[in-house]
Amino acid sequence: MRATWRWVHSDLRTHRGEALFAVLASAGVIASLLLAAALLGYAVSPWQRVFQQSQGSHVWLHGREGREGFDAAAVAPLAALDEVAAVSGPFRTAAATLETGGTRAGVALRATGARPPGTARPLLTEGRWLTTDGPRDQVVLERTLARTLWAEPGETVTVTLTGRHGPTTRTLHVVGVAETAEPRYRAGQGDGVGWLLPETLDRLAPAATGQSVGLRLKDADDTDYAVQRAVTLLGAERIDQVTTWQRAKADLGGDDRLLGQIFAAFGLAALLAAAVAVAGAVRARIRGQAGDIAVLKAVGFTPGQVIRGFLLQHLGFAVAGAALGTAATLACGRW
Structure with missing residues (x-):
């Protein structure tokens, strides 16, 4: 040898x-x-590209509206979980209906800042992000929702929210269209997502709003266990809906x-x-x-x-x- x-x-x-x-x-x-x-x-898998580029969340927890939901203080301990790598939010949300040209679609309006979040960051495909300049009531729509409404940057949509004192209708200015790794909009199967500034949501829904928080995990295989721990920590009575990356992936890349x-x-x-x-x-x-x-x-x-x-x-x-x-x-x- x-x-x-x-x-x-x-x-x-x-x-x-x-x-x-x-x-x-x-x-x-x-x-x-x-x-x-x-x-x-x-x-x-187009979802994989969007998820990687946007630093997407594996789990989204959607709280109930009003006092029954969770607040920012309740969400803080989630970041200390061993399975969690990063937390996105919490974001104040409100369920609404968008309409343009006779087409209507459900939307979950999500309040965020003038800079996109670092985790679960929407990827702009058209237009620009929200700013404090320009039109007063701005919104960025998720791509499939914008396609359903035939809404492009520069156009307006009518938003209707039902509150304690009846329905409220306003006009929102579409400034951008973005992709997200969350489940996409399908008529009758789930709402789309629209991002707007906190002050805009305050004018639209000054009373009760819900909360949404995203969890990016260290290991995607720990999703079920992480959901169980997060729901236990927040309280099951406060959670209205849980969505996971498996559903979003199947929804976006199943064909x-x-x-x-x-x-x-x-x-x-x-x-x-x-x-x-x-x-x-x-x-x-x-x-x-x-x-x-x-x-x-x-x-x-x-x-x-x-x-x-x-x-x-x-x-x-x-x-x-x-x-x-x-x-x-x-x-x-x-x-």
Whole structure:
């Protein structure tokens, strides 16, 4: 074995260029496969892209309106839970109805600041975020809700809230459209989300409002346990609804199974082609060293030792290439 290691070391020093090329080729293949896998994940699951870019919440807890719900002081202990990585909110909310051009849709109005929250941050696709300048009553609509209402930035929508003193109707100015990793709007199956400034919500619903808080977990597999602990901490009587990332993912990315199968088939074909190319390169390199192999056999190397030497070399190339390709992907893949 010592003789084999010495020959491997000597051969690498003699053929440095070929060794470097083999490592770089392996690194290129690994980096391409990792990037292809990431792009496949984004293509098959649009929710995954939105969730990662927005630092989305795995769990949303929606409190009851009025005194029965929870407040900011009750939410504070949630951040200390071992399963929780970050907390978004709490946000004051109010259920309402939006109408434009004869089309109506339910909406959960959510009060937030002039800067989007760091966790569960809405991703603007059109227009701009809320500001204290410009129109008085501004709103940013979730994308599917805006599409249902045919509402674009610069247009107005009519909002109706039912309070203790009857319905209240006002006009809101749509300033932006955003994506979110929460369940999207479906008529009759759940309200959409609209973000507005706290002072706007105060004018629309000065009395009872609800609360919503998002929890980003350290491990998505702990969702059920985290929900149980959070509900116990806040009190089940205060919770009106709980939504999880599984529902949002199924809601947004449930129709892309065929696309995923197509991408997977092309990925397997590319992997097979890469394996054939690498095998051809290894075969050509060994044939090019036929003279060296003959000399090794003449000095006493057995066929098994020769095979073991080439195997050690190319396994080393593969490991080095995989490490280099993975490091390059982690460092540069975000760009």
